[in-house]
Amino acid sequence: MRQFPKRKNRGENEIEYGRALEIDSKEALERFLQFFDSPAGSEREGSELPPRLKAIELENFKGVGERIRIELAPVTLLFGANSAGKxxxxxxxxxxxxxxxxxxxxxxxxxYGGDFVDLGGFRNLVHQRDLSRRISIKLELxxxxxxxxxxVPEPWEEWQAGQTFDEQGIWDFHNLVQETRDRTETxxxxxxxxxxxxxxxxxxxxxxxxxxxxxxARITASEDGRDVAIRLNKDNPIFLRYTIVEDLYALGDLDGWVDRGDIEDAPASKKAFFATDFLRSASPEDPTEVTDSSEQFDGDDEPENSMAYSVLGTMLYNVREAGMESPGQGLRQWLTGFDSALPHLGQLLAIPGSSKGxxxxxxxTREFTAFLSSMVVGPAMVIRDQLxxxxxxxxxxxxxxxxFEAALTPDEAxxxxxxAAWESLLTGEASLVDQVSEWMAHKDKLATGYELERRAFKEVDVGMLNWLLRAADPDxxxxxxxxxxxxxxxxxxxxxLDLxxxxxxxxxxxxDVGIGISQVLPVVVAALEPSASLVAIEQPELHIHPAVQVGLGDLLIKGSKENxxxxxxxxxSEHLILRLLRRxxxxxxxxxxxxxxxxxxxDINVLYVERSDAEQVVIHPIAIDESGKFVGRWPRGFFPERMYEALPKEIRARVDAKRRGDE
Known part of the structure; x- marks a missing residue:
């Protein structure tokens, strides 16, 4: 008997299944080839890189009213006046x-911030402090x-495989949910x-x-958090497959067991078929012929004139046939224990098991519960881990x-x-100290004029010291x-630590040294210590010479590319961005x-932040071309103060008059 299906180890060393490949029909070969056309069957782009936050969307948060989207590059720079909303x-x-x-x-x-950051609670965070508004924040990874x-549910004993007469059905369902989940790229x-x-x-x-x-998946809750409902999107790309007639006919009619409105909400051009949709539109004479009323899937990677169907229907059909009770309107039976729309991270959804035994x-039913929990709760867990x-x-x-000595208890705040940067130098690897020292001192890097050294020592009393001195004298x-x-x-x-x-x-x-050294050294450590996924720094150029500010550009490139x-x-700092443009x-x-x-x-995203006349935060992306030049104009010019100060007195007077509206 073949080994009962086990879950893959989701770590870096993946355990492959020891199952022989059996291709006994043209349809089976088609399935096999389609698998290798999917993201799950090919080497995923970026698979050697760590996970990365790629975008954030805000609405009704602080100075942001209408929804805005900010793309996050390996290096994202925010420019703008003080209190503009950076x-x-x-x-x-x-x-x-x-x-x-x-x-x-x-x-x-x-x-993150400890006593250094005070968000002030929801009243201070919601736009215009209007409690009738709702804050919306979206993160993409x-x-x-x-x-x-x-x-994973409680352990499943392998011997239980022998208690079923439908081992092939279990394998098919197991492979379906695994391959579907493995399609997830973002x-x-x-x-x-x-x-x-x-x-x-x-x-x-x-x-x-x-x-x-x-x-x-979308979960909504009432104001008191008691009435919670969920909707699933059968047209999400991970569920879509090319049409295979035998799969379509394997589906039963789900009407009456699950509300169709709880599992779809997509534009018509992207709508995928359930089996019942296909059967209703197929010609009675030839079930493979679809009438003009059917819709074509227009994805970028699908063959021309192909039709897509959603395997979510197949999954739901299987769990229904396995004896799972109807989830009811809003799939509310699956949300037991919720006190708001936020799932409990790390916990399975409370989906009832089989009533048939x-x-x-x-x-x-257990495999479906684990799959859906991973897809609904999992994104919040991986984003939380990145944060x-x-x-x-x-x-x-x-x-x-x-x-100075490092605290015994680590504290990210x-x-x-x-x-914490100084503590990392005291307690971290010696190689980190060497890297920081090189960046601080090398003439082609920051060239601050100071190296860094970590020394080990012991404190002894005077009596022991005198004995050691005498013992060192052979006479x-x-x-x-x-x-x-x-x-x-x-x-x-x-x-x-010594400088x-x-x-x-x-x-x-x-x-004993200038304030600039103590201000820039934590920036260097933050960029070179590789345990972080995202480093947010306010004014890294503070108190340091323009020549050092220029070198920070190379430091950011190293941290993003190598770590x-x-x-x-x-x-x-205009000096920082000028170095990046040069590179x-x-x-x-x-x-x-x-x-x-x-x-x-x-690799570089430059954003200019300002407030509109209506006191709304406005973010202007400033594009860069391959020659390192800005594409288009900055909203208020690129550091116009420098040019203004260089103008002759009479021209400055005319500029001032124009600003006042006198001309």
């Missing part, structure tokens, strides 16, 4: 993290080498948060999970005290003032003292200096 994107990510991590839709302090979490979640007058609290009233650019029926790896570095970084005649030697060996080792002047070799402490880190940078031009012309990774316009 921090809005970062605060939205912190808000989503609080909701997913602590189910807190009304936060003030955050996991490229999975790349990651995958959706495998939410995921998204959208949270809708409103104020509940009943609870006097903010409540997640809407949750949407998406896959491959389309919504897959039997190993095959139990397995199919856990977000590193926030605020605009004012702390200068360590003399004799200490990144906000830069303290002193001091005998060995085992107790003192044991005490010295048991004395704990401590670590200290070393490159010219003189003098060791100094951070408080897979995405950067979200709020900045006023784009040098890449296209093949003139990059040795050791610098190539960079394209797609």
């Amino acid at each position: 921090s809005t994107i970062l605060q939205a990510m912190q808000y989503v993290r609080e909701i997913l991590e602590r189910r807190n839709a009304n936060p003030d302090r955050t996991l 490229e999975l790349n080498r990651a995958s959706l979490p495998d939410l 995921v998204s979640i959208q949270l809708e948060v409103g104020w509940s007058d009943v609870k006097q609290a903010a409540v997640v009233v809407g949750y949407e999970a998406g896959a491959n650019g389309e919504w897959l 039997g190993a095959a029926n139990i397995y199919i 856990r790896k977000l590193r926030y570095l605020g605009p004012i970084r702390n200068v360590p005290q003399r004799g 200490r990144w906000a003032d830069g303290t 002193a005649g001091v005998r060995s003292d085992p107790k003192l030697l044991r005490k010295l060996a048991d004395t704990p080792e401590k670590l200290r 070393i002047e490159a010219d003189t070799g003098m060791r100094v402490q951070p408080r 897979g880190i995405s950067f979200l940078i709020e900045t006023h 784009i031009r040098e890449t296209s012309e093949g003139e990059l200096p040795p050791g610098i990774a190539g960079v394209s316009p797609e």
Whole structure:
């Protein structure tokens, strides 16, 4: 007997099934070839890269009223005047993290910012502080080498396979749900948060999970969070397949068991068939002939004049036949235990099992529960995990005290003032210290004039020190003292960071040098320490010379290209962007200096943020071409202050008059 189907190990080392391939018909060969035409059967683009947040959409959040979408590149730069709304994107990510991590839709302090960040709660976050509005935030993620979490029910004993007479049916269903899930390349979640007058609290009233650019499941809740319903999108790309007649006829009529409105909501041009749709439109003489009333699927990767059908219907047919009770209107029977629209992360949906019994029926309903839970809850889990790896570095970084020691308990909030950067240098790998030192000192990098060194030492009392000095003198005649030697060996080792002047070799402490060094060093650590997925930095150029600001551009390129880190940078530095533009031009012309990774316009996203006359946050993307030049004009010119200051006095007067409207 073949081995009973097991789940794949969803880690990096995937365990393949030990099942022989059997092709006994033309139809079976067609299925096999179609599998290799799908994303699941081919090497997925970007599969060697870590997962990456690719976009965020905001509506009714802070200064954002109407919905806006912000694409996130490996390096995203936010320019604009003070209080224009540049921090809005970062605060939205912190808000989503609080909701997913602590189910807190009304936060003030955050996991990222600690005492450094105060969101002020829902009243302060909702646009114009209007409690009748609902905040909407959507995040999109490229999975790349990651995958959706495998939410597994209680263990299934392999011996139970022998209790069924339909082993082939189990294999078919198992392979169907696995192949469907493996088609997922991108995921998204959208949270809708409103104020509940009943609870006097903010409540997640809407949750949407998406896959491959389309919504897959939408959960809605009443204001008090008690009445929760879900809809599924049978036309999501992961469910669509080419028409195979025997599969279409295998489907029964689901009407009466599930409400069709709970599993579809797509434009007509993208609508896929269920079996019943196909059968109603097929010619009685030839069931393979579809009448003109049928619709054609117009996806980019499908053969011309092909028709798509949704395998969601096949799955639902199987679980119905396995004895699963009707989920009722709004699929409410599957949402037991919900107190809002937000699923409980890491938990299976409460989908009832088979009422018929039997190993095959139990397995199919369990497998469907795990599959649907992974597709509905999984996107929030992988995005939460990415937000856990977000590193926030605020605009004012702390200068360590003399004799600074790392805290015993890690706290991500200490990144906000830069303290965690110094702790990483004390407790992290020696290679990190070497990299940071090179970037700080090398003439082709930041060239700050300071190297960095980590030293280990032990504190001993004066009596032991005097004994060690005498013992080191061969003429002193001091005998060995085992107790003192044991005490010295048991004395704990401590670590200290020193800055070393490159010219003189003098060791100094951070408080002995200019403020710029202590401000830029945490930026360097954040870019080189590879455990983060997204690093958000406010004003990395603060207190540092323009020549150092230029070098930050190369630092961001290294962090994104070699460590897979995405950067979200709020900045006023023209020197930083000029270096990035230069590297784009040098890449296209093949003139990059040795050791610098190539960079394209797609790697850099420049956004100009301003407030409209109606006090709405407006974000202008500034495109870049292959020559490293901006395409189009900046809303207010590219750093016009520099040109203004260089104008003769009489021309400045005319410019001022024009600004006042005198001319």
